[in-house]
Amino acid sequence: MIESFQETLVAAGENATPLSITGGGSKAFYGRRPEGREFCVRDYRGVIDYSPTELVITARAGTPLAEIEAVLAAENQMLAFEPPHFGASTTLGGTIACGLSGPRRPFAGAARDFVLGIRCLNGKGEQLRFGGQVMKNVAGYDVSRTLTGSLGTLALLLEISLKVLPRPETEVTLCRQTTAAEAIVLMNRWAGKPLPLSATCFHDGQLALRLSGTRRGVQAAAEQIGGDRMDPAETFWEDLREHRHAFFTDDKPVWRLSVPPATAPLVLEGETFIDWGGAQRWITTMLPTAAVRAAATAAGGHACRFRSNDREAVFQPLPAGLLALHQRLKHSFDPAGILNPGRMYAEL
């Protein structure tokens, strides 16, 4: 199958026909509108290697994310970045290409933190392997992490090795009523204390906090923090991760603002859902792009038009110098510009 992928890429390069790489199609809504001929790679699937004691799983990019999670769960392990699926068809490749992470992210790390190695095809159809299946590897530039979140604009991902972690022995969710401002203060104060936190969020007057770890440790921390237990809580965090929570079903555009976690509540017309201990603010609003971006920039962060009908200016524009560097990097992987052109930025 790799050979046929290579042929497709080489032919696309020769005819200068852009390709739109698709896996399960679950994140077709994300990023700028795909241009080019659809090139579906989901059939390249299957777990290649998984040894629980190595804490590493290697799988083909077309493998359904659900399959990977099931394989890990059978060994009491997990993907600690809690990737959102956004649908049943999600593949591992799409997950890594989008680089999205769920509620555990501020405490466990993002998708990129768990990527150990990648086998891929660059725009010339050359098969390349970077990183590996070991925890530490500084030989050569860290291309595998650079490809994570690059929305398929640099290379076609074939195989991915991820670091996995043991599932916590137990999890407890606590909640309390408070204001957004107070919630941000509390979330950051707790994050600065040695507590087994694994998620904190705030919406509609309710601060929710998840503790993960050993039974004894979680119990002691829960007593220290106080608040009401949410039971069961699993669906609450899953609904947040999957954007099934009522907040996200609004018709208005959904913005994602990534800001320093302790940033005070942003004064923006619209509704807000605060996740990642304050570092990720979901906002549904009809405000013009410039207003939302300005608020994010003023706070030292950036804004992404995450879900909306306007697919033109999705990601925060890059300063000229960085954009030029992005263009040169894109060219170094994909000189003919056939891999998902325009999916991230019009210029890439």
Place this chain on the structure above:
Amino acid sequence: MSSATFTLLLRSHLPEQCVLSHPEDLRPYECDALSAYRNTPLAVVIPETQQQVKTTLQLCSENRVPVVARGAGTGLSGGALPVTDGVLLSMARFNRILEIDTGNRTARVQPGVTNLSISKAAEPYGLYYAPDPSSQIACSIGGNVAENAGGIHCLKYGLTVNNIQHLEVLTVEGEQLTIGSAALDSPGYDLLALMTGSEGLLGVITEVTVKLLPIPATAQVVLAAFDSVEAAGTGVTATIASGIIPAGLELLDNPAIRAVEKFVNAGYPVDAAAILLCEIDGTADEVSAQIEQVSRVFRDAGAIDLQVSRNEAERQRFWAGRKAAFPAMGRLSPDYYCMDGTIPRKHLATVLAEIGRLSSEYDLPICNVFHAGDGNLHPLILYDANQPGELERTEELGGKILEICVAVGGTITGEHGVGMEKINQMCVQFNAAELTQFHAIKQAFDKQQLLNPGKAIPTLHRCAEFGAMHVHEGKLPHPELERF
């Protein structure tokens, strides 16, 4: 332009104290901690301001003069080795902590700040910077970023790449780039990852924002002795399999234990074939629960002796031996050579056995002290550079060890970088297309190839020669591996 003219040009743009060019002033900069490799640079520039760094880079790029950045010079792979016709750019005077943001739990620092001083500055707020290379009192954060440095606690808390948020970088043309931000992610490609571990080949780091973590409430260490290295290896995998990620999990083999005990009275059992040091940190309840669990796992794996630190002083004593391992080697032997391959943990026992075999074959003693939890080996080859041919034999033995690491699915360097030292082994780990892609990335940042030339990524030409050299000797290692 001649060297002398270029030095004059530097002097005409920079304050007197920022430019060194007299031979005796250049000597301290001839090498990093891999002192077998030495070069005298054309001049050393020690800028004090961002503008001076920029001026230096602009002068170099306009005149096509190579530039090698240097932090504290503790690198073990020759990364900061000067090039003879180039400038050595020392970032040593960029040694200020600019801001500790307790609310967002970050520290914004200049690149020349030492690793440990960040944690010292954050301590009053109950915070610290997690990656802790053994060289942390001396090495700079800029050098840590350039090498993606690791340490004992990286098993649980990650490497440098997992613990930084933002960099200010100057390109070789002197253009300033802001990479990352005070938020947890940034738009565009993950250039933070690309810069981390790039060994000074892509840009000069002028500012770093690191993440700070809460200081764990408590920590305890289990010291477990085993009568075979295999059993200790089982102890490592069984710990992970039991669902625990220790804060640190280190292995010392018998030669290392003996060497260490001679100099530090850490209380290590000198008859053990290997010991494991396993640190658990967290809240008091987390720690007591996991210490019990780990102790059980080690006993099941065949530990012949178990000690759990009862207080902070004892914990420090257990670690004192591990920390003194390198200096101890320095006293055992005139010279030692530290390797840095990483392997999948399941191959620990076989690879250590193979290293033992090579040690006898080359008649050079090897001690093993390493990050077992990560599978990051540090075989220390003891030798005497004054004995003719011994350095060459040592390097050849080191190369063999790295090739074994690659053959079992590992890598030639886990944390020390490729630098000058492992440049030939890069040809074993990567094929021509991959190396070409690396060069293309370099080109995107530094089209004149002026930043740290000749390091980290070998030219295809060099690899062809390296491959040919081995064939010529009739000892091609691992013929199953692709090469050209």
